[in-house]
Amino acid sequence: MTEQTARPCPICKRPEDARLRPFCSKRCADVDLSRWLKGSYAIPAEEAVPDVIEDDQ
């Protein structure tokens, strides 16, 4: 079977990597993932420190 449907990477428009389809690189995959996540729900810029324990002794 020979696939000749080489689509360009949606991030940088380079030819896709067969193992990272439809992206050309892991980096582009990460870029797309982060975009997708930011579009789905807001990620807080700075996360508050969960547990602040003050010892007064």
Ligand SMILES: [Zn+2]
């Ligand atoms: Zn790319």
